[in-house]
Amino acid sequence: xxxxxxxxxxxxxxxxxxxxxxxxxxxxxxxxxxxxxxxxxxxxxxxxxxxxxxxxxxxxxxxxxxxxxxxxxxxxxxxxxxxxxxxxxxxxxxxxxxxxxxxxxxxxxxxxxxxxxxxxxxxxxxxxxxxxxxxxxxxxxxxxx
Numbered sequence: 001x002x003x004x005x006x007x008x009x010x011x012x013x014x015x016x017x018x019x020x021x022x023x024x025x026x027x028x029x030x031x032x033x034x035x036x037x038x039x040x041x042x043x044x045x046x047x048x049x050x051x052x053x054x055x056x057x058x059x060x061x062x063x064x065x066x067x068x069x070x071x072x073x074x075x076x077x078x079x080x081x082x083x084x085x086x087x088x089x090x091x092x093x094x095x096x097x098x099x100x101x102x103x104x105x106x107x108x109x110x111x112x113x114x115x116x117x118x119x120x121x122x123x124x125x126x127x128x129x130x131x132x133x134x135x136x137x138x139x140x141x142x143x144x145x
Contacts (some may be wrong), residue, residue, distance in 0.1 A: 035123040036063075038095055039072060040116035046094050051117070053121070053130060072115070076134045079106045082114065084124065091118075100124050 037051040039060050048063045049071070056077065059070035083103040087095050099118040108111050119127070 016089070027090070033126070035119060035126065036096070037123065038099070040101075040118075042073040046091065046118065047053060051119075051123075052125075056134070058127070058130070074104065074106050075108050076131060078108050079104055079131060081105075081128060081131055087118065096120070 033053045034050050037060060038046045038048050041047055049061050050063060051058055051060045056075060058074045060072040061070055081102060082105045085101050086104045087099060087101055095118045098120060100121055101116050101118045102124055106115060
């Protein structure tokens with residue numbers, strides 16, 4: 001009897017975190033469009049995650065985290081695309097098969113910063129459309145007079 005209770009407890013302890021990750025993903029997807037997206041960290045390594053459109057923000061969340069807060073938030077009118085590329089051989093090992101890497105410049109926190117995000121071609125198209133739909137104003141049009 002004690003063995004069965006111990007096994008049941010072990011199974012429960014294994015399943016609870018998985019259930020938590022599933023519920024978090026469901027919560028994220030109910031609050032805006034969500035897509036799989038890896039982010040290149042300042043250390044140079046890639047972190048798997050999901051990105052979500054919410055109003056005028058693109059929010060990025062680590063996939064294996066219980067945090068409800070975005071690790072990165074980019075404001076649409078302060079973010080521009082500066083290029084797209086295919087993954088290098090060393091990157092292709094850690095990314096999904098057809099991922100493309102989009103380079104984004106953001107001025108959200110003062111000085112410009114470049115971010116690289118890897119996503120499917122369909123997600124690249126969606127993100128580019130979202131960026132281009134930004135209302136006039138902000139940094140993206142500051143050079144146009």
